[in-house]
Amino acid sequence: MQMNDAKRVEIIIEAPLERRLLDTISEAGVTGFTVLPVLGGSGRSGRWSREGQVSAAGGMVAVVCIVRPERVDQLLKAAFAVVERHIGVVSVTDCQVLRAERF
Amino acid sequence: MQMNDAKRVEIIIEAPLERRLLDTISEAGVTGFTVLPVLGGSGRSGRWSREGQVSAAGGMVAVVCIVRPERVDQLLKAAFAVVERHIGVVSVTDCQVLRAERF
Amino acid sequence: MQMNDAKRVEIIIEAPLERRLLDTISEAGVTGFTVLPVLGGSGRSGRWSREGQVSAAGGMVAVVCIVRPERVDQLLKAAFAVVERHIGVVSVTDCQVLRAERF
Amino acid sequence: METILSVMAQNLVSPIVLSFALGLLAAMARSSLSVPEAAAKALSIYLLFAIGFKGGASVAAHGLEGSLVAALIAGIALSFVIPVIAFGLLRVMTRLSAVDAAAVAGHYGSISIVTFVSATAILASRAIDYEGYMVAVAAAMEAPAIVAALWLAARAGAGARMDRELWREVLLNGSIVLLIGAFVIGAVTGERGLKEIESFIVSPFKGVLCLFLLDMGLVAGRGLRQARSVLSPGAFAFAVLMPLAGAALALPVAIMLDLSTGGAALLMVLSASASYIAVPAAMRVALPEANPSIYLTLSLGVTFPFNLALGIPIYVALAEFLLGA
């Protein structure tokens, strides 16, 4: 199968900021992403869990974007502008994709 | 710890096709996979969200398969046969696993 | 953007062991992790799905930890002590992170 | 005429219609209000179980007034024929491709169970009876339209054929199985069964329906916001005209079947309504080239609210006018 190099960017961010993050990266030209739910976690601000929660505060989501290598910097800059002052983790992994014309 | 090379294949696919994809890759000999829920996303066909949805249409799932490097091609071929005409994203990442005899 | 090398460890483990795994890796000094829900999957013990389930048995969760390369061994040892006799998959991927001082 | 207006007016200020409107407005204004997916599914399971069970129990109580079999056959025929009419209208009124037109047509041949449920609530509040087996007719009308749509698409050289797997998926789809299953349980356990679970499936029914419609309003509003571009004036006009055409087709059939006033109104409602659960999922599998935002927007964003607000009162008033209250 014909595979092409790409980058998988995973952003774990506070739920109340989800909309702002997605709007920001969309404006930066990244129109492909997928949002995964998160059950709980732990970090410098302690352990937390979504169980029984009603408020978006105290929850997180994981956003996965697969982008061409040359666009990763643009994406990271946009994401960082939102994440900077907030709780969140950004990681980038090398990957390969089918149908590269889509990214 | 003794680690072995493997490939992590991530397939994000429309929910109505989940069963077909899983049956197809099982028939192709891939018996290990994990299905993660997806909350929403964005692509060439616009933004979407699972919130309040009853129909499987308009939703996606993420399927993660960890396979030995030599089996990745077989898996991709099987997956591609299902994904081809449909909405979906396939990415492959190098990884390392414990207990390689399981894969 | 200033990026640093790190490792992304993904542990897919039976839900009844979640608390023990998290306690164990916390004791091993890993305080950053995120828990993702899992809908279903397949492995040597057959296919399963969370749909309609009430018991934690017969369900799994995915735990993602991003750690500095030098701490990955410690984490894997701790995780392996819990996973060893149980159903579960552990994979490690190279990645890059922003804000390395957090890990 | 006076009846139509008064039924309409009464309908427009019902909690049901207003709950839908609330959801629609909230989503349009980008409020964060949302119903979790699991809760929406639970509500729909409740509604399908309750409406199926009540239909079955009513058949057990009153027997099969008129002929169930004739009504089923008529329903299936309508579900096959309506897509053909819809396809023709779409090709004339819009610039949709043949594949998109076929997919949309399939939705209008099939039915929306919530539209049906809302109509029964309106009938109940006007104390109009209907044949309990109309629930079975509803279930029977879900699938044939899919076959018709695929046939229309195949003529245009697109889409999959109905293979065995697809037949299974369509016929054993969750909402059909639950509706028919609950209908059978209701028919078997009858009055006694109904009495046992009445305070669960009868008394709170309308309230649950309000919350479900709130959710549908939210989903419809989100869809409309995303897909405004899809709504060419022609497509919009189609989505308002087609339910009227479907109902007009159903009315003589209902009279031929000798249905009661309520039964006739419900057959019109079924024919007028467009699917947004079973058919979209089937289309994604079998007709992936068709653009989902077109059929979802037309079905859920235009036709559903039209039927809820205006269509149902029109069909009910018409049935009352022709067949007596």
Place this chain on the structure above:
Amino acid sequence: METILSVMAQNLVSPIVLSFALGLLAAMARSSLSVPEAAAKALSIYLLFAIGFKGGASVAAHGLEGSLVAALIAGIALSFVIPVIAFGLLRVMTRLSAVDAAAVAGHYGSISIVTFVSATAILASRAIDYEGYMVAVAAAMEAPAIVAALWLAARAGAGARMDRELWREVLLNGSIVLLIGAFVIGAVTGERGLKEIESFIVSPFKGVLCLFLLDMGLVAGRGLRQARSVLSPGAFAFAVLMPLAGAALALPVAIMLDLSTGGAALLMVLSASASYIAVPAAMRVALPEANPSIYLTLSLGVTFPFNLALGIPIYVALAEFLLGA
């Protein structure tokens, strides 16, 4: 005998049993019908809260008829003893390894709260009273069987010991805490508390139970489809015989405790039923070598439907026959 048959017949056409059957058939036929995990959990929280509260309120109203303490001790003893009998039967009737047999045995010593709840619904429809504190007995019987199972496995050289963490997990497991907690709330707030929330926990109870059993049928059917290989004729026979053995053991105990007819029936039901929530989770932690599809299939796929359809009516009729209606 006549009573047994009539109770059975009446039971088989109840909405409760038929809802389970619907789920079972739908899953066997690979229908897409499913209940979201969150909804299933919510239903089980409702059922535990309601049954616990009603038990407590009944104790507040009628006082402790007979001795709660004696019944608790008897329940705990049964929960310890039944696994030993089950283990013996399994080793004779099947080729399961000692570890698998121990794990299965633990399930049969513990209890299934939905079986209990379904039995109370049948008692209610036959207007048979029972001691409110039977709910507390149910809670007390959840855990001892786990200890017995681990002891049986340890003799075969496998499994973990009950460390502090495991004790905590077992005794503070969600369903025990909610059942006991609601029981205490019901006992403290009494008649007045019950009246305040009656239209939530009493009237819709049976209907909610139907939906929960629909879901259990779906889960059981999916399990049976996956794990048909597990069902050796011997294991199948065990899963039908063991509930009868458990009930037979409980009957003399109930008579010695001087329980009412309803109370005796419920003690038989508890002894006859097999856990499928608390024990499987504990076994995955403490006895990971045991194959989960064996114990889940036997408990949820065979014994649960057997009790629901045939067992409960037998136990109730037997209690009526021996202790008076």
Place this chain on the structure above:
Amino acid sequence: METILSVMAQNLVSPIVLSFALGLLAAMARSSLSVPEAAAKALSIYLLFAIGFKGGASVAAHGLEGSLVAALIAGIALSFVIPVIAFGLLRVMTRLSAVDAAAVAGHYGSISIVTFVSATAILASRAIDYEGYMVAVAAAMEAPAIVAALWLAARAGAGARMDRELWREVLLNGSIVLLIGAFVIGAVTGERGLKEIESFIVSPFKGVLCLFLLDMGLVAGRGLRQARSVLSPGAFAFAVLMPLAGAALALPVAIMLDLSTGGAALLMVLSASASYIAVPAAMRVALPEANPSIYLTLSLGVTFPFNLALGIPIYVALAEFLLGA
């Protein structure tokens, strides 16, 4: 005085308070008991819809007793002023940074709708009427406190300004939209609408509230376990004193507004309660430097249970004493 004690005693053994206590204890003991997120959200949607609708229907039935507009303005003013008082108290009583103090202060100016709902349940059980439009006052008091908190933080050189996006998020936040929307639907459909869905939104209301409070107890208990370090004696004292201060401020306002006994009690409850849904989310966006475990623990872990167990009975008894039962 006697009234206060008797109201308190009666309140403490209500299923509502005990359900919260059960959740709190279960979480403290690290039980695995938990309510799925989707179920908790569904319960809160039900409660908001029901309380909003009933408020609107009551306005339709009784007309606007007294002036809605004056009450709204008073509520908004209270919501602006209370954070300033809270900020002052926090700076004196605790060592919290200005930013943390501003964030906490914002929570106390806003309101907790569950506290409000619990108070209406207590009023109902004492047969005390209240102005239906108090629901609208509750909605109006949600947001102004956020503006006040950001202003307080800005003075300390931190936090974001209220940009357009933030205004939208705050004003169109799901709970405000649902509460207001249901209020309007209730007001428009009136008695007739209420009768249609009464057996959904009135009869089971208290029972649903019990389950929701069970969940809140679980969340509060988990928070307290995690964040014990946050609870300096000063902060703890603040979280008990501040609701009393808020209520004390509201009482003369209620008298000036000429509210009924029930209305006055509810205005005190609103002023005394602290937000734990809308404000925390807004603070995460606009004031990320503030430590969420501080404001969540104080609001949900201390002030909420204090109001539920002791505060509400005090405010009700005070209103009864001053304004007549």
